[in-house]
Amino acid sequence: MEKTETKVSLKKRILSINGMGQVLTVSAGLVVLCIVFGIINPTFFSTRNIGNLLRQIAPFILIGIGQSYVLITGNIDLSIGSVIGMSTMLSATMMTKGVNPWAAVFITLVACLVVGVLNGYLVAGFSIPPFIATLGTMTIARGIAQIANGNYNTNSIGEAAEGFRNFFYYGKTLGIYNTFWIAIVIFLIFNFYLSKTKTGRHIYAVGSNINAAKLSGVSVTAVTIKVYVVSAFCAALTGFTQCASAGMGAMDAGNSYEMYAVAASVIGGVSTLGGQGILFGTVIGAAIWAVLQNGLQFAGAPVAIRNIVIGIIVIISVLIDIIVRGRAPKKGAHKKSK
Amino acid sequence: MADSIVRMEHISKSFPGVKALDDVSFELRAGEVMALLGENGAGKSTLMKILSGIYTRDAGDIYLYGNKIDVLNSKVAKENGIAIIHQELNMCQHLTVAENMFLGREIGKGFLIDKGKMNEEAEKVLSSLHVDISPKTLVGNLPVSKQQMVEIAKALSVNARVLIMDEPTSALSSKEIDDLFVIIRNLRAAGCGIVYISHRLEELSHIVDRVTIMRDGHFISKGNFSDYTMDSIIADMVGREIKEKFPHVDCKPGKTIFEVRHLNAGRMVRDISLSVREGEIVGIAGLMGAGRTETTRAIFGIDPKESGQILVDGKEVTINKPIDAIKHGIVLAPEDRKKDGLCTKLPVKHNISLPNLDLLSDKIGKVSRGKEDKMTSDAISNFSIKVASPEVAVANLSGGNQQKVVVAKWLSRKSRIVIFDEPTRGIDVAAKVEIYNLMNQLKEEGIGVLFVSSEMPEIIGVSDRVIVMCDGRITGELMRGEATQEKILTLATHFENKFEEKGEEDGEN
Numbered sequence: 014m015e016k017t018e019t020k021v022s023l024k025k026r027i028l029s030i031n032g033m034g035q036v037l038t039v040s041a042g043l044v045v046l047c048i049v050f051g052i053i054n055p056t057f058f059s060t061r062n063i064g065n066l067l068r069q070i071a072p073f074i075l076i077g078i079g080q081s082y083v084l085i086t087g088n089i090d091l092s093i094g095s096v097i098g099m100s101t102m103l104s105a106t107m108m109t110k111g112v113n114p115w116a117a118v119f120i121t122l123v124a125c126l127v128v129g130v131l132n133g134y135l136v137a138g139f140s141i142p143p144f145i146a147t148l149g150t151m152t153i154a155r156g157i158a159q160i161a162n163g164n165y166n167t168n169s170i171g172e173a174a175e176g177f178r179n180f181f182y183y184g185k186t187l188g189i190y191n192t193f194w195i196a197i198v199i200f201l202i203f204n205f206y207l208s209k210t211k212t213g214r215h216i217y218a219v220g221s222n223i224n225a226a227k228l229s230g231v232s233v234t235a236v237t238i239k240v241y242v243v244s245a246f247c248a249a250l251t252g253f254t255q256c257a258s259a260g261m262g263a264m265d266a267g268n269s270y271e272m273y274a275v276a277a278s279v280i281g282g283v284s285t286l287g288g289q290g291i292l293f294g295t296v297i298g299a300a301i302w303a304v305l306q307n308g309l310q311f312a313g314a315p316v317a318i319r320n321i322v323i324g325i326i327v328i329i330s331v332l333i334d335i336i337v338r339g340r341a342p343k344k345g346a347h348k349k350s351k
Numbered sequence: 352m353a354d355s356i357v358r359m360e361h362i363s364k365s366f367p368g369v370k371a372l373d374d375v376s377f378e379l380r381a382g383e384v385m386a387l388l389g390e391n392g393a394g395k396s397t398l399m400k401i402l403s404g405i406y407t408r409d410a411g412d413i414y415l416y417g418n419k420i421d422v423l424n425s426k427v428a429k430e431n432g433i434a435i436i437h438q439e440l441n442m443c444q445h446l447t448v449a450e451n452m453f454l455g456r457e458i459g460k461g462f463l464i465d466k467g468k469m470n471e472e473a474e475k476v477l478s479s480l481h482v483d484i485s486p487k488t489l490v491g492n493l494p495v496s497k498q499q500m501v502e503i504a505k506a507l508s509v510n511a512r513v514l515i516m517d518e519p520t521s522a523l524s525s526k527e528i529d530d531l532f533v534i535i536r537n538l539r540a541a542g543c544g545i546v547y548i549s550h551r552l553e554e555l556s557h558i559v560d561r562v563t564i565m566r567d568g569h570f571i572s573k574g575n576f577s578d579y580t581m582d583s584i585i586a587d588m589v590g591r592e593i594k595e596k597f598p599h600v601d602c603k604p605g606k607t608i609f610e611v612r613h614l615n616a617g618r619m620v621r622d623i624s625l626s627v628r629e630g631e632i633v634g635i636a637g638l639m640g641a642g643r644t645e646t647t648r649a650i651f652g653i654d655p656k657e658s659g660q661i662l663v664d665g666k667e668v669t670i671n672k673p674i675d676a677i678k679h680g681i682v683l684a685p686e687d688r689k690k691d692g693l694c695t696k697l698p699v700k701h702n703i704s705l706p707n708l709d710l711l712s713d714k715i716g717k718v719s720r721g722k723e724d725k726m727t728s729d730a731i732s733n734f735s736i737k738v739a740s741p742e743v744a745v746a747n748l749s750g751g752n753q754q755k756v757v758v759a760k761w762l763s764r765k766s767r768i769v770i771f772d773e774p775t776r777g778i779d780v781a782a783k784v785e786i787y788n789l790m791n792q793l794k795e796e797g798i799g800v801l802f803v804s805s806e807m808p809e810i811i812g813v814s815d816r817v818i819v820m821c822d823g824r825i826t827g828e829l830m831r832g833e834a835t836q837e838k839i840l841t842l843a844t845h846f847e848n849k850f851e852e853k854g855e856e857d858g859e860n
Contacts, residue, residue: 205717209717209718210712210715210716210717210718211708211709211711211712211716211717211718212716213718214701214704214705214708214718215708217694217697217701218694218697218701218705221694221695221696221697222690222691222693222694222695222696224690224691225690225691225692225693225694225705226694226705227653227673228651228653228673228683228685228691228692229673229705229706229760230672230673230674230676230677230706231674231705232672232674288694288696288697289696
């Protein structure tokens with residue numbers, strides 16, 4: 014279908030996508046960042062590092078996608094990091110106890126999705142502010158992560174889990190780590206879901222104006238539950254990659270990842286006020302986050318300096334966008350006129 | 352002799368791609384109410400934003416109290432006593448009346464606030480306006496009309512001498528409008544100059560002294576209100592004569608297609624029974640807070656119903672959620688387009704397709720781009736929505752065009768019953784006529800129309816039958832021809848005895 018279109022109209026169509034402008038600006042920023050790091054340390058561009066980098070980007074893409082879904086409805090999910098911990102610990106504990114790894118994955122996935130359903134139901138069904146509702150489930154999920162193996166990290170998940178470890182972390186397909194492929198497949202599926210389907214439209218509508226959405230026949234509760242389930246699903250997958258990477262379960266896995274997810278989304282142009290943003294932006298945002306981590310490490314910056322620099326860059330990147338779009342002066346004038 | 356306190360001469364202002372004002376002059380005298388009239392986009396608001404210092408002019412001179420003012424920013428405007436009361440009120444809902452009035456210039460010593468003094472001062476201003484509001488009330492607990500009075504009081508407490516009111520009555524009931532007019536007359540007597548912007552031409556005769564009319568960024572005419580007729584005002588605003596302000600099409604109404612029986616839903620919807628026939632426009636008249644909007648909300652499944660039946664084509668249907676109503680061919684174009692009607696951040700295209708996605712998507716829920724583009728372009732041309740591209744966010748459209756998007760999104764699917772709740776609020780005369788024509792078009796297609804409006808002339812002019820509500824009940828029904836303003840008003844104030852004894856209570860939220 015796509016091929017019958019002329020090239021020009023395809024280009025036009027892509028450019029006309031709401032928010033694409035900002036994503037292109039951010040993409041340019043990503044290219045500049047890579048060049049700068051490449052100049053500082055040429056091994057940044059080595060095949061080995063590129064491979065590692067892609068694998069490092071993957072979890073940020075996954076959690077970014079989940080958080081973006083939630084942010085676009087005008088909500089937030091603080092439980093992402095804890096769900097990662099829960100996923101890691103539940104799956105690892107089961108594997109150390111001899112459960113078949115794929116059965117463990119399945120059971121863990123179901124448990125994590127329950128958290129997602131609970132989040133959505135609390136927020137939409139009972140109108141609990143999303144910040145509070147997911148703060149609660151965040152604490153609960155972390156508690157489950159801790160209780161899973163009796164308040165200890167697990168032992169090695171062992172030989173039987175070799176397939177699991179390769180699938181989620183160590184294996185390669187077409188020369189690129191599977192972790193990255195998983196992130197890309199998830200991106201393609203959820204990007205389609207968000208931009209091309211009825212539910213996707215409903216997600217934007219709820220974030221833009223919840224009343225208008227309701228009156229247009231949208232079930233706000235169903236939409237809200239769906240986005241939180243997507244978020245929990247992405248967090249669960251991220252948990253598996255962490256478990257596969259370490260070969261064991263760590264109780265504090267995924268700590269503060271919910272905030273990294275917000276960062277990836279916001280850098281990529283997703284509005285925390287809802288109704289705006291595209292997943293392609295989130296992928297670029299995730300890439301910037303990972304490139305900063307990786308590049309600064311290669312440039313020899315100590316962890317403390319890395320954190321400070323990354324923090325500054327997050328703020329600057331959003332600031333540039335606000336200035337470019339001219340939103341800041343308008344808001345200021347509005348306040349003054351009061 | 353009246354002195355002119357504001358003189359704006361040969362003002363021009365351009366925005367990227369648009370010349371908003373072209374050589375416009377404007378004058379306001381002390382102790383008068385000047386109506387500034389024009390269609391949406393005529394440049395009224397731009398001109399007033401220049402006067403209040405929000406925008407800067409590109410060219411032209413401004414004189415305040417006879418002094419030439421070179422740089423007019425909002426600080427200078429404030430110092431010169433120019434205050435603007437916006438259509439949408441800017442109040443902190445969680446602060447008290449006094450705190451709002453003194454926001455940014457709190458009375459007190461150092462960083463301590465003297466609440467008592469502030470309340471006292473606020474009380475003084477409020478009582479000078481004969482407004483009975485306690486300065487300690489939270490603004491959020493006041494009805495919109497009272498909030499507006501607080502806003503006026505706030506302006507006066509900084510010694511405003513020029514008050515610009517942008518559509519001040521659009522959210523008020525008749526009684527509240529009367530109260531507002533009393534205040535405006537008091538201000539005029541006190542020597543203030545008032546610029547009054549309104550689309551409700553009927554109300555001008557009650558308070559306006561002079562008129563300035565603009566069109567497409569140009570000054571068209573000015574003069575004493577008494578020298579104009581309604582028709583000459585409209586002709587100047589629109590640039591052509593509008594032959595029929597309320598076009599009406601005669602249709603033989605067919606069989607009853609929609610019936611509501613004994614509907615109850617809360618205090619404002621009590622035992623409502625009504626019916627609509629094929630090809631009929633049924634008006635629902637009443638004062639603000641009569642329960643009209645609540646009735647439409649209950650029918651459409653937004654608010655829960657306690658009891659009652661709804662029948663479409665003689666068959667009872669269950670409506671618990673809006674989607675149920677939509678599926679049975681009932682649609683509702685809601686009252687407040689920003690609050691309930693539109694997702695303003697989203698493109699026009701996505702707004703129009705939102706309630707119709709079931710028709711546009713396949714089994715797995717993928718929205719067909721071709722079908723969606725066709726629906727949107729049809730809607731844009733059918734409703735002559737002025738927009739550069741369907742991808743433009745609705746927020747960038749003018750009020751009239753936004754209203755057309757609300758209507759278009761609901762009429763893009765085949766329905767049996769269309770409910771319009773105040774479809775013409777805040778839009779100009781020409782756009783209003785387009786909406787009426789649209790309703791007539793629906794009627795000719797055999798669709799039943801329920802038309803809620805607070806403007807009596809339009810409800811009398813357009814409807815085939817008028818149902819009047821008061822305090823949550825239907826108090827009467829008038830056929831076309833027998834409906835007059837007096838009769839409607841009599842029915843609309845037909846309160847139950849019990850209610851009258853309790854004293855007047857304004858149930859508007």
